[in-house]
Amino acid sequence: MPHDHHDHDHFHHDGMSPSGHPYRADNDEPLSYWQCMEIAVRELLIEKGHVTPAEIAAQIEAMDARSPANGAAVVARAWTDPAFKARLLADASAASAEMGFDIGGLRLIAVENTGDVHNVIVCTLCSCYPRNLLGLPPDWYKTRAYRARTVKEPRKVLAEFGLELPETTQVRVHDSTADMRYIVLPARPAGTEGMDETALAALVTRDSMIGTGLPKTP
Amino acid sequence: MASPADKVRVKTMMPPGHVRAPAYLRGKIGVIERPLGEFGNPELLAYGHTDGPKKPLYRVRFTMAEIWGDAAETPTDTIDAEIYGHWLEPAP
Amino acid sequence: MSEKFPFDGRRWHDMGGQDAGPVTPAEHDFALWEKRVDALQVLMSTKGHFTVDGLRRALEDMGEDAYEKYSYYERWIAAVNQNLIEAGLYTLEELGEKMDEARTRGETYGEAARG
Structure with a gap:
């Protein structure tokens, strides 16, 4: 596998940064x-x-300043405001900008998960990702394994993320081959009736907007 | 210009260099999901030619059955990809 | 690519559908030097000195060996530099001399970058 970064041990959580990832050996390492x-x-x-x-x-x-929290806010708004959701599905760039996010020239398409459809995003040719909304992509998104396999055996790949989908759910893979970037609009979890936008946004994970996960449940 | 629901085939050509039509889709037949408008041609932009003509871009939807045949994980699952018009030809 | 099959034109970066191992959910916080590479890529392409496709072309032309050996932002700085050299913003001589000079400032990135 490519060295998309130096070894880390995922079973050690001591010494992790506030984001839960290894601190980067940086300024103190020998100059490369x-x-x-x-x-x-x-x-x-x-x-x-x-x-x-x-x-x-x-x-x-x-x-x-760009992080999955931006996308989570967009998703939570779509879950609570049907008119906003319609605008998001029609033009996700305009809808994100409407919420005040500085997305630069990002041309974003939102794809909606429903009871029958699950969407997942990949870039087989490089590492295209909705970075101007969600921030930089995770390392695994750029690996050979994810790029190569997601278009051929998406269900197996999703299972490796702990997401087992029934055969009755149609999987739609989106290969970001050109000028568009994609965000998954996950389905609103059951049991969230009455929750406000802020509380809902806290359920929306980065992976649920890539399609390799689902939102948390309350 | 192709329209939504038109059947199209990705050309099989394999020129060397920077192109954005993935090899696994070449020769495969899909359906236009939506036209996206005109964009700079990556095959010119990659080599510093920024004044070339723009190319129409489409989202094309393929079934796993079409792409992978008997090896498809679930034949009715789909892949959407963006393909420039000059890589597409009408399909029967 | 197996030597059993003749080259069909498919290039190494065009990975969709190839066999590969399990996805390992690795991620890390980006180092300052990586953030600087990212910023230089965005700023210099926004200013029109090269295009994202020019960056990708350089990455692709580096070959599969570079993808396996070097980290993401190591490959990116190489590709940014390739495009800036092609754009004529500085010469290889200037780059070589500046790298030699930076190296004399200290053993670590922090010392050589002066912060």
């Missing part, structure tokens, strides 16, 4: 060739006036 290239490229671009340190800092900040 590629890190050295990053420094050189960035400094040359700054020296030659093609970019400023402030622009780089602002871009990192903007990307850090």
